[in-house]
Amino acid sequence: MSQDSNVVVDKGKSSFSDLWTKEDYWAIWLGFLIIATAFFLYFNFTPTQEFKDQIAQQNAVMETEAAKAPFKTIAWYKAKDAKGKLKAADGGVGKFIKHWTASPGSWSSNPVEAFILSKERADAKNEAAKPKYEEAKAKTESAFALAQAAETAAAAASFQNVDLNDDAKAKIEAWHALKKKESDVKKKVSNKPYNRIPTLVGLCVALALFFSIGMKFMGKEPLGFMQGFVVVFGVATLAYMMGGQAVAKQYGVGAEAWGVIIGMLIANTVGTPNFVKKACEVEYFIKTGLVLLGAEVLFNKIVAIGIPGIFVAWVVTPIVLICTFIFGQRVLKMPSKTLNIVISADMSVCGTSAAIATAAACRAKKEELTLSIGLSLVFTAIMMIAMPAFIKAVGIPEVLGGAWMGGTIDATGAVAAAGAFLGEKALYVAATIKMIQNVLIGVTAFGVAVYWCTKVECEAGKSVGWMEIWHRFPKFVLGFLSASILFSMIDGSLGGDMGYTMIDNGVVRGFTREFREWFFALSFAAIGLATNFRELAHYFKGGKPLVLYVCGQSFNLALTLGMAYIMFYLVFPEITAQI
Incomplete structure (x- = not known):
């Protein structure tokens, strides 16, 4: 050569x-x-105007909440999370492309599962991960109740009490962190059957x-x-x-x-x-x-x-x-x-x-x-x-x-x-x-x-x-x-x-x-x-x-x-x- x-x-x-x-x-x-x-494909076959309207709606909520309290409220975080879920890739175009470009999946002991996952096996995986998900969900609900009570107490004081504000801020942040963990764990109970061959x-x-x-x-x-x-x-x-x-x-x-x-x-x-x-x-x-x-x-x-x-x-x-x-x-x-x-x-x-x-x-x-x-x-x-x-x-x-x-x-x-x-x-x-x-x-x-x-x-x-x-x-x-x-x-x-x-x-x-x-x-x-x-x-x-x-x-x-x-x-x- x-x-x-x-x-x-x-x-x-x-x-x-x-x-x-x-x-x-x-x-x-x-x-x-x-x-x-x-x-x-994305700018002709996805609801761009609908996305704009929803973003404007959530931004309005965030602005209102930011003006109301000296910390990020529960409603503020919910609006932010709702806005974060607006993804064009979750629509028809994205699902089609991801389906046809999907690489082999994850597996532990059986390599066949990288290519074919039966409904029975998918259900078994979901059941195995369910206890951890239920535990994470319970922690999130408990933290949400505490955050809600703390924010209510701070609001009752017209958000003028520094200690109540700090307590509400800490508990709301703790709830939101647990909510994100719950979301991650939830993915493990969302297995669906597939055949990627x-x-x-x-x-x-x-x-x-x-x-x-x-x-x-x-x-x-x-x-x-x-x-x-x-x-x-x-x-x-x-x-x-x-x-x-x-x-x-x-x-x-x-x-x-x-x-x-x-x-x-x-x-x-x-x-x-x-x-x-x-x-x-x-x-x-x-x-x-x-x-x-x-x-x-x-x-x-x-x-x-x-x-x-x-x-x-x-x-x-x-x-x-x-x-x-x-x-x-x-x-x-x-x-x-x-x-x-x-x-x-x-x-x-x-x-x-x-x-x-x-x-x-x-x-x-x-x-x-x-x-x-x-x-x-x-x-x-x-x-x-x-x-x-x-x-x-x-x-x-x-x-x-x-x-x-x-x-x-x-x-x-x-x-x-x-x-x-x-x-x-x-x-x-x-x-x-x-x-x-x-x-x-x-x-x-x-x-x-x-x-x-x-x-x-x-x-x-x-x-x-x-x-x-x-x-x-x-x-x-x-x-x-x-x-x-x-x-x-x-x-x-x-x-x-x-x-x-x-x-x-x-x-x-x-x-x-x-x-x-x-x-x-x-x-x-x-x-x-x-x-x-x-x-x-x-x-x-x-x-x-x-x-x-x-x-x-x-x-x-x-x-x-x-x-x-x-x-x-x-x-x-x-x-x-x-x-």
């Missing part, structure tokens, strides 16, 4: 025909086809046809792709099944890791058949998914957490990336500059997404990209479990712990899971900082493209034209940024409440995210199937890639923790107090 056929992108040249013959552009077209379809078969066929359109125009063999795609989809489905197992879920070993593991087991035992290799389009799948990820990274979320989060995400990240790259070249003497920069970006920015963008910008070999992603998956799984445990053990505050994890753990999903282990504040801060950091995917790719064209591959006596930067720039990143800007503008024009109902809990959670998660699962399955340990062995000479990742991540952990503490607790403590 020649070097050019083994790099993440082709030679640096561009033409008008690239718009329909290149992978990056097809990722954009397919991603925006899904986005356009989502907007059309027909929908999985239908989804496999639909996605095979969906991606084969681009394969045809890119000059590849659509029929061969579709034949191999069945196996790739099968591995992704098995990965979802294994990720849904109770113990695997408990330890955070999700479908991403299982996709790589199962794929590698096949590739390094019986071997990946040649017809399957035709469908191992790692970059094609994940680039399309990354365009859809742009819909989830709204710029207004940057404002929500303010300047502290920007410092943690946008100042620390480039420092770590540059220092790690220099360390790899000057101290470790890494033989491959492309492997060095891909690992540095993978570890410092946001894992797989940044690795793909950076590998495309510097034209890294596919094996180098695979190695980088493999290291990221291993350390993400470790850090997702170890960091929350360490933070709790040493007593680090939730906000600081969330900021620390958001800036260091690679995958967005793993960040959210780790934040949830600590609490709501940690989850909010961690996820927000990670999404702020995700914006750097495009910036990182552009910076690497500039550096590679002007420094690394610039021969003596020759100059590299600025157009070469455009040739090397991963075009799919433009789709990611465009989707982010588009969704930010639409979300802003709708307003916070309607944006929550129609965009976040409609177009995104009820459409684009469903497909994005499957595209990521397909890419990880393809990575595993395309990975042969013998081909990767020479990259571990002296263990340098592993040493680079460990040293870089250690520096990242120290610098991020220091910056988070300075920004959130020394420079902007008032912002932290409001989180």
